[in-house]
Amino acid sequence: MKNLFFSREKIVQTFETLQGLIDGIRADGKIKNEEVIALKSWVKAHNYLEMRRPFNDIINIVKTAVSDHVLSEDEILDIKYVCKKFLDTYGGSKMGHLHGFASGIASDGELNEVEWKSLAKWIHTYDYLRGSWPYDEINALVHKHRSTLDLSSEEKEIIIYYFNDFCGLNKNSSLTHPLNEPNKPITGICAVCPDIEVYERTFCLTGESKKYSRDEITDKIFECGGIYKNDMSNLIDYLVVCSEGSPMWIYSCYGRKVEKAIAMRKAGHPIQIIHEFDLLDALEDAA
Incomplete structure (x- = not known):
């Protein structure tokens, strides 16, 4: 086995992202097959850490939870408990949680009104992240589109792909996407009400x-x-x-x-x- 070294920041980010992914998956109170598949993708991406602390417990818990292709409320609570216990001890910045949360919401390939409102509430709660990626980009989207009713099906598809990039759940996690063509716009990228300093900037x-x-x-x-x-x-x-x-x-x-x-x-x-x-x-x- 490779002698892998992980910084405290990387370890915290992993737990934050998983916790956010779980919160995003259950944001609308429903667990779909596509969302279970998203969690399996997380396991697959982290499987090489299965025998290493502090990842071993959480990876085994998630792996067991999705082994029957069903995710129960008790299994969700077990995953959240382990993540919370770790993060309460080591702290966190919430940015990893946002990555996971957005990707969890989009993991079933749909955006509904309950999920969109949950995302808007999250953005409002953690306003201190303003100026960071991807907070500003998501903040711009939820301010521009107060409701999913404002979004065309094409815009929803692009946003879902964009959100899934945060956790690397797409096969090709990159900035661009085939839908990003001249006649296929998406609204919202500029920071909302940014604090701009001009002098010596x-x-x-x-x-x-x-x-x-x-x-x-x-x-x-x-x-x-x-x-x-x-x-x-x-x-x-x-x-x-x-x-x-x-x-x-x-x-x-x-x-x-x-x-x-x-x-x-x-x-x-x-x-x-x-x-x-x-x-x-x-x-x-x-x-």
Whole structure:
């Protein structure tokens, strides 16, 4: 067996994600076969840790729970008990819980009103995570679409795929997806009511503004003591999405810079994706 080493943060994240996955699966009070399969996928992904502490107990409990292809309430409570006991001892940041929670909600391939409200409540409760991935992205979605009735079937499909990426439940966990084509938009990626500091902060722009030229926007940034860079790098604090007055975003439209920004956020770089309107408000306040 390989001499595997896991940091405390990695171990805590594993337990947080599992706890969130369970909470997401049971969010609407129903356990479907697809959700049991999602839990089996979690077991498969972590099976190589079965003989290692502190993973051995929880992996065996989950494996036993799904062995009959049914997940009972007692089995759910057993899993949650072990996760809670571990996290009460070692603490946690809740970010792993969000990853699991979103993926658990989407694991049956559907989004219903009860699940959506549960997700919105979670986002509101843990507002202190603002600025982190994927909190801002999910926060933007639940604020833009207060109800699942606002979502088209196509948007639901993209969101489900997007959520499942958080736990690696898709066969190809990546940012892009075949549905992300020019005529297939999804609303919500920019941070909601972001706290924007301009002075000595570095900005990058993507898209075109209907209100100002790019030179006019960059001049305003410089006037307020900010810095502008045309290319994405770890120096960037804010990626500004200019969209001709529309809150819509499409990966294939903004492409390279948005994809780079989200990859950076996944890796832990604190770059924020903001809308041009929020930047202009911040520049006006800073002037």
